[in-house]
Amino acid sequence: MSLNRTILIALFAVLYSQISLAQKPEENFESFLKRFNADSSFQMSRILDSVIVVYTSDIIVDDDGNGYTENYEAPLAKTDWRVMKLENKEFSNWEINQLENDIKQLTMAGKQSGVYVVIEFVLRDGLWFLRKYGDYST
Numbered sequence: 001m002s003l004n005r006t007i008l009i010a011l012f013a014v015l016y017s018q019i020s021l022a023q024k025p026e027e028n029f030e031s032f033l034k035r036f037n038a039d040s041s042f043q044m045s046r047i048l049d050s051v052i053v054v055y056t057s058d059i060i061v062d063d064d065g066n067g068y069t070e071n072y073e074a075p076l077a078k079t080d081w082r083v084m085k086l087e088n089k090e091f092s093n094w095e096i097n098q099l100e101n102d103i104k105q106l107t108m109a110g111k112q113s114g115v116y117v118v119i120e121f122v123l124r125d126g127l128w129f130l131r132k133y134g135d136y137s138t
């Protein structure tokens with residue numbers, strides 16, 4: 001009888017822990033973003049092990065004399081990430097878009113300056129993490 005009771009208690013504990021994990025509230029994105037910008041230690045703790053970085057090529061001129069650029073994506077190890085400040089006088093326009101349920105995109109553009117940065121964050125276990133950084137400035 002004691003073994004059955006122990007098994008029932010163990011099953012109850014496992015089920016209770018699963019329910020507790022499933023009900024973890026989602027972190028407020030705006031609060032996260034403020035802290036991500038203000039606290040370098042927090043920023044480093046909220047970067048995925050590998051961040052996708054988008055590089056834009058220099059201007060390429062084709063055979064017809066038309067100029068264009070190309071974008072390249074490459075992984076960047078968390079250890080190679082340099083802490084960045086999102087608040088910058090160059091950024092006059094900020095926009096946050098929901099790409100998917102668990103992905104938000106922050107777009108920052110400069111007014112007539114050619115500065116254009118796009119950053120993606122992903123929600124993991126109720127917490128936001130940086131996953132992609134692209135500087136498309138001209």
